[in-house]
Amino acid sequence: MELSTIRNYKFSEVSSAMQKAIRRADTQLAGYWALELWASGFGNYVWKRLLTVSAEDCWGLITAEVKALHDSYLIVNDNVPARKAKGRIFISKAVIILCAAKKSRDPDHLQNLVYDQLKGVDADALADDLRNAPEYVPIPDYAFDCHTRKGKASGATKAQFFSAEHAALQPFQPGLFDGLVE
Numbered sequence: 001m002e003l004s005t006i007r008n009y010k011f012s013e014v015s016s017a018m019q020k021a022i023r024r025a026d027t028q029l030a031g032y033w034a035l036e037l038w039a040s041g042f043g044n045y046v047w048k049r050l051l052t053v054s055a056e057d058c059w060g061l062i063t064a065e066v067k068a069l070h071d072s073y074l075i076v077n078d079n080v081p082a083r084k085a086k087g088r089i090f091i092s093k094a095v096i097i098l099c100a101a102k103k104s105r106d107p108d109h110l111q112n113l114v115y116d117q118l119k120g121v122d123a124d125a126l127a128d129d130l131r132n133a134p135e136y137v138p139i140p141d142y143a144f145d146c147h148t149r150k151g152k153a154s155g156a157t158k159a160q161f162f163s164a165e166h167a168a169l170q171p172f173q174p175g176l177f178d179g180l181v182e
Helices: 011-023 027-039 043-056 063-076 088-100 106-119 127-132 149-153 158-167
Strands: none
Touching: 011 027, 011 043, 011 088, 027 043, 027 088, 043 063, 043 088, 043 106, 063 088, 106 158
């Protein structure tokens, strides 16, 4: 059984769309997906994903900023059940900061294209507001990559993922391992 959101999006596709919208500096769409997940009761997951994005896709010391926003979110929600969570403003601000940050996939490239390659590993191997919003936003095609069922079913590869996601970084910060991406 696959998880779904309050608007019946597939959880994994919304998660993928959120991260890829951040990579492309599409603040509005990234925020929509983040808040769709939050309103669906996946707030803890959103924070885990945003922290991962801060390390995986953003250049500089941005993770500390996102962690500070997460810590503030936890303070606001002390002793509050997850389904009644408050403080989505902290998620919104984290998304804005991540979208505005210069992008570099150096940490991910280091672990996958440097370390794993050297080891011989094959790289291919708004709660109520949102509930009542009338418009259905389609999942963008770029979300269907080798990390989603639909992407895998269509033959998406890790090589395509590295190339497409590297090319989509906005704003772009040249990285140490850019030459490894074809």
